[in-house]
Amino acid sequence: MEIGLNHYLVLSTILFAIGLIGVMRRKNLLLLFFATEILLNSVNIAFAAISHYYGDLTGQMFAFFVIAIAASEVAVGLGLLIVWHKRHGNIDLETMTSMRG
Amino acid sequence: MFEAIAFYLFSFLTITMFFIAVTTSQALYALTALAAGMIFISAFFFILGADFLGAIQIVVYSGAVMALYAFGMMFFDTTRDVKEKQGNKFIVVCMGVLAAVLVVVIFAAPIVGDNIVALYPMTEGAGNTQEVGMVLFTKYLVPFEVAAVMLLVAMIAGIVLAGKKMDISLTLTSDDKIKEDENNKKVLL
Numbered sequence: 001m002e003i004g005l006n007h008y009l010v011l012s013t014i015l016f017a018i019g020l021i022g023v024m025r026r027k028n029l030l031l032l033f034f035a036t037e038i039l040l041n042s043v044n045i046a047f048a049a050i051s052h053y054y055g056d057l058t059g060q061m062f063a064f065f066v067i068a069i070a071a072s073e074v075a076v077g078l079g080l081l082i083v084w085h086k087r088h089g090n091i092d093l094e095t096m097t098s099m100r101g
Numbered sequence: 102m103f104e105a106i107a108f109y110l111f112s113f114l115t116i117t118m119f120f121i122a123v124t125t126s127q128a129l130y131a132l133t134a135l136a137a138g139m140i141f142i143s144a145f146f147f148i149l150g151a152d153f154l155g156a157i158q159i160v161v162y163s164g165a166v167m168a169l170y171a172f173g174m175m176f177f178d179t180t181r182d183v184k185e186k187q188g189n190k191f192i193v194v195c196m197g198v199l200a201a202v203l204v205v206v207i208f209a210a211p212i213v214g215d216n217i218v219a220l221y222p223m224t225e226g227a228g229n230t231q232e233v234g235m236v237l238f239t240k241y242l243v244p245f246e247v248a249a250v251m252l253l254v255a256m257i258a259g260i261v262l263a264g265k266k267m268d269i270s271l272t273l274t275s276d277d278k279i280k281e282d283e284n285n286k287k288v289l290l
Contacts, residue, residue, distance in 0.1 A: 002105070003104050003105050003108045005212070007108060008145070008149075009205055009208060009209065010205075011112045011115075011116075011145075012204075012205075012208075013201045013202065013204060013205045014116055014201070015115065015116065015119055016200070016201045016204050017197045017198050017200075017201035018116065018119045018120055018123055018197075019119070019123070020196070020197040020200050020201060021123060021193055021194060021197040022122070022123035022124075024193045024196065024197065025123075025193055026123075028128070030128060030170070030173065030174065030177060031128060031131055033170070034122055034123075034131055034132070034135050034170075035122075035123060037135065037139075037162075037166070038119050038122065038123070038135070038138070041138075041139065041142050041162070043204070044142070044154075044158075045142060045145055046204075046208050048145065048146050048149050048151045048154060049145075049149055050208070050212075051149075051151065052149040052150055052151065055222055056220060056222060057222075057232055057233065057236045058220050060151050060153075060154050060233060061233075061236060061237065061240075061241050063151075063154055064154065064157065064233075064237070065244060065248055067157060067158070067161050067162070068248040068251065068252060069248075069251070070161075070162075070166065071161055071165060071166060071252065071255070072251050072252050072254070072255030073255075074166050074169050074170070075169065075255040075256060075258065075259035076255050076258045076259060076262070078169060078170070078172075078173040078259065078263065079258055079259045079260075079261070079262025079263040080262055081173065081177075082173065082176050082262065082263045083262050083263070085176055085177055086176075091177060
Protein backbone atom coordinates (compact mmCIF):
# COMPACT_ATOMS: atom_id res chain seq x y z
CA MET A 1 0.00 0.00 0.00
CA GLU A 2 1.83 3.04 -1.28
CA ILE A 3 1.11 6.49 0.12
CA GLY A 4 1.08 8.94 -2.75
CA LEU A 5 0.74 12.66 -3.18
CA ASN A 6 -3.04 12.37 -3.46
CA HIS A 7 -3.30 10.97 0.06
CA TYR A 8 -1.63 14.04 1.48
CA LEU A 9 -3.70 16.41 -0.64
CA VAL A 10 -6.92 14.73 0.54
CA LEU A 11 -5.78 14.99 4.17
CA SER A 12 -4.92 18.66 3.62
CA THR A 13 -8.37 19.23 2.15
CA ILE A 14 -10.11 17.59 5.12
CA LEU A 15 -8.14 19.71 7.59
CA PHE A 16 -8.81 22.85 5.55
CA ALA A 17 -12.55 22.09 5.57
CA ILE A 18 -12.47 21.62 9.35
CA GLY A 19 -10.69 24.96 9.73
CA LEU A 20 -13.17 26.74 7.46
CA ILE A 21 -16.14 25.32 9.32
CA GLY A 22 -14.50 26.55 12.53
CA VAL A 23 -14.03 30.04 11.07
CA MET A 24 -17.69 30.20 10.08
CA ARG A 25 -19.25 28.91 13.28
CA ARG A 26 -17.01 30.44 15.96
CA LYS A 27 -18.08 33.67 17.61
CA ASN A 28 -15.34 33.98 20.21
CA LEU A 29 -12.37 35.71 18.62
CA LEU A 30 -9.77 33.59 20.43
CA LEU A 31 -11.31 30.40 19.07
CA LEU A 32 -11.52 32.05 15.65
CA PHE A 33 -7.74 32.44 15.82
CA PHE A 34 -7.45 28.72 16.57
CA ALA A 35 -9.40 27.95 13.40
CA THR A 36 -7.08 30.15 11.31
CA GLU A 37 -4.10 28.25 12.69
CA ILE A 38 -5.71 25.03 11.45
CA LEU A 39 -6.10 26.58 7.98
CA LEU A 40 -2.43 27.59 7.83
CA ASN A 41 -1.26 24.17 9.01
CA SER A 42 -3.33 22.25 6.47
CA VAL A 43 -1.76 24.25 3.65
CA ASN A 44 1.70 23.57 5.11
CA ILE A 45 1.07 19.82 4.80
CA ALA A 46 0.21 20.22 1.11
CA PHE A 47 3.36 22.29 0.52
CA ALA A 48 5.62 19.75 2.24
CA ALA A 49 4.03 16.82 0.38
CA ILE A 50 4.41 18.45 -3.04
CA SER A 51 7.97 19.41 -2.13
CA HIS A 52 8.75 15.77 -1.28
CA TYR A 53 7.11 14.13 -4.29
CA TYR A 54 8.65 16.51 -6.83
CA GLY A 55 12.11 16.67 -5.29
CA ASP A 56 11.91 20.44 -4.97
CA LEU A 57 12.67 22.54 -1.93
CA THR A 58 10.47 25.51 -2.83
CA GLY A 59 7.45 24.04 -1.05
CA GLN A 60 9.34 23.75 2.22
CA MET A 61 10.56 27.34 1.87
CA PHE A 62 7.00 28.58 1.51
CA ALA A 63 5.98 26.52 4.52
CA PHE A 64 8.69 28.30 6.56
CA PHE A 65 7.38 31.70 5.54
CA VAL A 66 3.82 30.64 6.34
CA ILE A 67 4.97 29.67 9.85
CA ALA A 68 6.73 33.03 10.27
CA ILE A 69 3.60 34.89 9.20
CA ALA A 70 1.46 32.81 11.57
CA ALA A 71 3.76 33.61 14.49
CA SER A 72 3.65 37.37 13.88
CA GLU A 73 -0.12 37.24 13.31
CA VAL A 74 -0.58 35.65 16.73
CA ALA A 75 1.59 38.27 18.44
CA VAL A 76 -0.22 41.27 16.95
CA GLY A 77 -3.68 39.69 17.12
CA LEU A 78 -3.39 38.74 20.77
CA GLY A 79 -2.10 42.21 21.62
CA LEU A 80 -5.12 43.81 19.97
CA LEU A 81 -7.42 41.27 21.63
CA ILE A 82 -6.03 42.04 25.09
CA VAL A 83 -6.54 45.77 24.54
CA TRP A 84 -10.12 45.13 23.38
CA HIS A 85 -10.82 42.87 26.35
CA LYS A 86 -9.42 45.42 28.81
CA ARG A 87 -11.72 48.06 27.35
CA HIS A 88 -14.96 46.14 26.75
CA GLY A 89 -14.83 43.03 28.91
CA ASN A 90 -15.51 40.45 26.21
CA ILE A 91 -14.08 39.27 22.92
CA ASP A 92 -17.22 38.20 21.12
CA LEU A 93 -17.46 39.03 17.47
CA GLU A 94 -20.99 40.41 17.79
CA THR A 95 -19.96 43.28 20.04
CA MET A 96 -17.47 44.56 17.48
CA THR A 97 -20.00 45.63 14.89
CA SER A 98 -19.42 49.34 15.31
CA MET A 99 -19.73 50.03 11.60
CA ARG A 100 -23.35 49.51 10.65
CA GLY A 101 -23.48 48.69 6.98
CA MET B 102 4.23 -0.43 4.93
CA PHE B 103 5.33 1.50 7.99
CA GLU B 104 4.76 4.72 6.07
CA ALA B 105 1.16 3.74 5.37
CA ILE B 106 0.49 2.79 8.99
CA ALA B 107 2.05 6.02 10.24
CA PHE B 108 0.17 8.10 7.69
CA TYR B 109 -3.25 6.67 8.56
CA LEU B 110 -2.61 6.75 12.31
CA PHE B 111 -1.47 10.35 12.33
CA SER B 112 -4.12 11.54 9.90
CA PHE B 113 -6.79 10.01 12.14
CA LEU B 114 -5.27 11.64 15.22
CA THR B 115 -4.84 15.03 13.54
CA ILE B 116 -8.37 15.14 12.17
CA THR B 117 -9.80 14.10 15.54
CA MET B 118 -7.80 16.72 17.44
CA PHE B 119 -8.65 19.55 15.05
CA PHE B 120 -12.29 18.49 15.03
CA ILE B 121 -12.33 18.73 18.84
CA ALA B 122 -10.58 22.12 18.65
CA VAL B 123 -13.26 23.44 16.31
CA THR B 124 -16.37 21.98 17.93
CA THR B 125 -15.77 22.05 21.69
CA SER B 126 -17.39 24.73 23.81
CA GLN B 127 -14.57 24.86 26.35
CA ALA B 128 -11.70 27.18 25.40
CA LEU B 129 -9.16 25.16 27.38
CA TYR B 130 -10.09 21.91 25.61
CA ALA B 131 -9.74 23.70 22.29
CA LEU B 132 -6.26 24.95 23.25
CA THR B 133 -4.97 21.53 24.32
CA ALA B 134 -6.50 19.77 21.31
CA LEU B 135 -4.93 22.32 18.99
CA ALA B 136 -1.49 21.89 20.60
CA ALA B 137 -1.77 18.10 20.23
CA GLY B 138 -2.82 18.47 16.59
CA MET B 139 0.20 20.69 15.88
CA ILE B 140 2.56 18.02 17.25
CA PHE B 141 0.84 15.31 15.21
CA ILE B 142 1.23 17.43 12.07
CA SER B 143 4.99 17.55 12.59
CA ALA B 144 4.92 13.74 12.21
CA PHE B 145 3.83 14.21 8.58
CA PHE B 146 6.83 16.45 7.98
CA PHE B 147 9.13 13.78 9.41
CA ILE B 148 7.51 11.12 7.20
CA LEU B 149 7.97 13.37 4.17
CA GLY B 150 11.68 13.82 4.89
CA ALA B 151 11.36 17.49 5.83
CA ASP B 152 13.10 17.07 9.19
CA PHE B 153 13.94 20.72 9.70
CA LEU B 154 10.37 21.79 8.97
CA GLY B 155 9.09 19.24 11.49
CA ALA B 156 11.42 20.53 14.19
CA ILE B 157 10.40 24.12 13.42
CA GLN B 158 6.74 23.08 13.60
CA ILE B 159 7.20 21.68 17.11
CA VAL B 160 9.31 24.59 18.34
CA VAL B 161 7.30 27.44 16.84
CA TYR B 162 3.74 26.14 16.96
CA SER B 163 3.61 23.87 19.97
CA GLY B 164 6.17 25.95 21.83
CA ALA B 165 5.83 29.61 21.01
CA VAL B 166 2.34 30.01 19.54
CA MET B 167 0.59 27.76 22.03
CA ALA B 168 2.44 29.37 24.95
CA LEU B 169 1.35 32.76 23.64
CA TYR B 170 -2.26 31.60 23.42
CA ALA B 171 -2.11 30.15 26.92
CA PHE B 172 -0.67 33.47 28.11
CA GLY B 173 -3.43 35.38 26.32
CA MET B 174 -6.12 33.17 27.80
CA MET B 175 -5.12 34.30 31.28
CA PHE B 176 -6.57 37.69 30.37
CA PHE B 177 -9.88 36.38 29.12
CA ASP B 178 -12.75 34.76 30.92
CA THR B 179 -12.28 31.23 29.64
CA THR B 180 -14.24 29.29 32.22
CA ARG B 181 -17.66 30.09 30.82
CA ASP B 182 -18.98 28.19 27.83
CA VAL B 183 -18.45 29.74 24.44
CA LYS B 184 -21.57 30.87 22.67
CA GLU B 185 -21.85 29.85 19.05
CA LYS B 186 -23.39 31.41 16.02
CA GLN B 187 -26.86 30.03 15.42
CA GLY B 188 -26.59 30.01 11.66
CA ASN B 189 -27.68 27.60 8.99
CA LYS B 190 -25.53 24.50 9.54
CA PHE B 191 -26.14 23.24 6.02
CA ILE B 192 -24.77 26.41 4.43
CA VAL B 193 -21.73 26.36 6.70
CA VAL B 194 -20.80 22.77 5.86
CA CYS B 195 -21.48 23.27 2.16
CA MET B 196 -19.32 26.38 1.95
CA GLY B 197 -16.52 24.74 3.93
CA VAL B 198 -16.39 21.70 1.66
CA LEU B 199 -16.69 23.85 -1.46
CA ALA B 200 -13.80 26.11 -0.47
CA ALA B 201 -11.67 23.09 0.46
CA VAL B 202 -12.31 21.51 -2.95
CA LEU B 203 -11.28 24.82 -4.48
CA VAL B 204 -7.98 24.61 -2.60
CA VAL B 205 -7.39 21.12 -4.00
CA VAL B 206 -8.05 22.41 -7.51
CA ILE B 207 -5.55 25.22 -6.95
CA PHE B 208 -2.93 22.73 -5.81
CA ALA B 209 -3.77 20.05 -8.36
CA ALA B 210 -4.06 22.22 -11.48
CA PRO B 211 -0.29 22.54 -12.05
CA ILE B 212 0.15 18.83 -11.32
CA VAL B 213 -2.54 17.80 -13.82
CA GLY B 214 -1.19 20.24 -16.37
CA ASP B 215 2.30 18.73 -15.89
CA ASN B 216 3.64 22.19 -15.30
CA ILE B 217 5.86 21.57 -12.26
CA VAL B 218 9.60 21.80 -12.76
CA ALA B 219 11.95 21.46 -9.80
CA LEU B 220 13.48 24.92 -9.41
CA TYR B 221 15.80 23.99 -6.58
CA PRO B 222 16.31 20.22 -6.74
CA MET B 223 17.53 18.31 -3.72
CA THR B 224 21.31 17.92 -3.66
CA GLU B 225 22.80 14.47 -3.35
CA GLY B 226 24.46 13.48 -0.09
CA ALA B 227 23.25 16.47 1.94
CA GLY B 228 20.85 16.28 4.85
CA ASN B 229 17.57 18.12 4.82
CA THR B 230 18.84 20.84 7.16
CA GLN B 231 21.86 21.49 4.93
CA GLU B 232 19.70 21.69 1.83
CA VAL B 233 17.28 24.08 3.51
CA GLY B 234 20.17 26.27 4.62
CA MET B 235 21.70 26.36 1.16
CA VAL B 236 18.46 27.36 -0.55
CA LEU B 237 17.31 29.72 2.21
CA PHE B 238 20.53 31.71 2.30
CA THR B 239 21.02 31.97 -1.45
CA LYS B 240 17.76 32.06 -3.39
CA TYR B 241 15.46 33.16 -0.58
CA LEU B 242 17.79 35.52 1.27
CA VAL B 243 15.72 38.68 0.70
CA PRO B 244 12.38 37.14 1.75
CA PHE B 245 14.17 35.69 4.78
CA GLU B 246 15.39 39.13 5.85
CA VAL B 247 11.96 40.64 5.20
CA ALA B 248 10.43 37.93 7.38
CA ALA B 249 12.93 38.81 10.11
CA VAL B 250 11.90 42.49 9.96
CA MET B 251 8.24 41.43 10.02
CA LEU B 252 8.81 39.36 13.17
CA LEU B 253 10.59 42.30 14.80
CA VAL B 254 7.67 44.60 13.96
CA ALA B 255 5.22 42.03 15.34
CA MET B 256 7.23 41.71 18.55
CA ILE B 257 7.28 45.47 19.10
CA ALA B 258 3.56 45.64 18.32
CA GLY B 259 2.84 42.91 20.84
CA ILE B 260 4.87 44.65 23.54
CA VAL B 261 3.26 48.02 22.89
CA LEU B 262 -0.29 46.68 22.72
CA ALA B 263 -0.29 44.18 25.55
CA GLY B 264 2.43 45.44 27.84
CA LYS B 265 1.29 48.97 28.53
CA LYS B 266 -0.40 49.65 31.86
CA MET B 267 -0.87 46.00 32.66
CA ASP B 268 -1.57 46.78 36.30
CA ILE B 269 -4.70 48.81 35.44
CA SER B 270 -7.93 46.94 34.75
CA LEU B 271 -9.78 48.99 32.19
CA THR B 272 -13.02 47.06 32.70
CA LEU B 273 -13.20 47.97 36.36
CA THR B 274 -12.40 51.66 35.99
CA SER B 275 -15.19 54.01 35.06
CA ASP B 276 -15.57 55.48 31.60
CA ASP B 277 -14.90 59.00 32.81
CA LYS B 278 -11.61 57.93 34.31
CA ILE B 279 -10.58 56.26 31.04
CA LYS B 280 -11.51 59.39 29.07
CA GLU B 281 -9.41 61.44 31.44
CA ASP B 282 -6.48 59.08 31.10
CA GLU B 283 -6.81 59.15 27.34
CA ASN B 284 -6.63 62.91 27.37
CA ASN B 285 -3.54 62.75 29.57
CA LYS B 286 -2.04 60.13 27.23
CA LYS B 287 -1.69 57.64 30.03
CA VAL B 288 -3.47 54.73 28.36
CA LEU B 289 -3.01 53.61 24.81
CA LEU B 290 -6.46 53.24 23.38
